[in-house]
Amino acid sequence: MARILVVDDEIGIRELLSEILYDEGHTVELAENAAEARAARLRRRPDLVLLDIWMPDTDGVSLLKEWASQGLLDMPVIMMSGHATVDTAVEATRIGAVDFLEKPITLQKLLKTIASGLARPMVAPGLVTTMRPPELLDPGAQPLTTVPVPELNQPAPAPVPETGNSLLGGIALDQPLRDARDEFERIYFQYHLGRENHSMTRVSEKTGLERTHLYRKLKQLGIETSRRKNNS
Structure with a gap:
């Protein structure tokens, strides 16, 4: 995606x-x-x-x-x-x-x-196009070469925790994508709501969603937005 x-x-x-x-x-x-x-x-x-x-x-x-x-x-x-x-x-x-x-x-x-x-193919980041001077070109040689630029100080990606057919907190992987995505989104938004003490302004900033869209998404997922749930 x-x-x-x-x-x-x-x-x-x-x-x-x-x-x-x-x-x-x-x-x-x-x-x-x-x-x-x-x-x-x-x-x-x-x-x-x-x-x-x-x-x-x-x-x-x-x-x-x-x-x-x-x-x-x-x-x-x-x-x-x-x-x-x-x-x-x-x-x-x-x-x-x-x-x-x-x-x-x-x-x-x-x-x-x-x-x-x-x-559509786009110019890939991290590639530099170099050209040899015309007088140095051999007949039939390619004038353009693409040279990959090494990434410095880039740590190896961390392995994704996986157990059987579940991933990240028990989300089942053998279910339709939409259902798995809904489960992940519930975990994601509940995490941010708890971390920001249910402040919709701060959750909106953290998740990058406008407040109107955020409220609609939480309602769709069946997530309580008030602090009462957090304090009960």
Whole structure:
């Protein structure tokens, strides 16, 4: 599953896309303007970005140009708009956007476009492209070579604790993905609720979910949100 950044100034669009993508198993981060999108991109590179064109502070095409000029456009970006012209869509594609979605966006079109965007090959981080001077090239030699850059001081990944057909606190692995994911999410959110003494503001910050989405998710999972349960 992918980490997807949704950038749109309309809260209804953000929440709708977030719910759809979350149900598909993706991790979703939301930004309501270019400033929040910049911060999210610098914190962690998303696997894909859904970027609205018309926003009040900086429009999506300008943000796309900015990322391209800074060398940050190493992930697929899909533009969205309900009022864009063909020229705007062509310009965004020329800058580096992989596709364009016209609002209102249908579920089938959204999922198909995202799947196509995630399947596109991008320049892999940690690879440096080098070129030999033309006079040093042998006939038939490849002018470009890709050299992997060694990762320094990177510890080996810790093994995942596993016992039989269960994982991480007894979550059964021989059940449908959706059911296993719900079990994990209950453990995850109950942990953060307990750690933050049921402060929804702090839990929202820790989990990266907007409060409205957080309340909806906790209700869906059947998790008590008040402190009364914690103090009883």
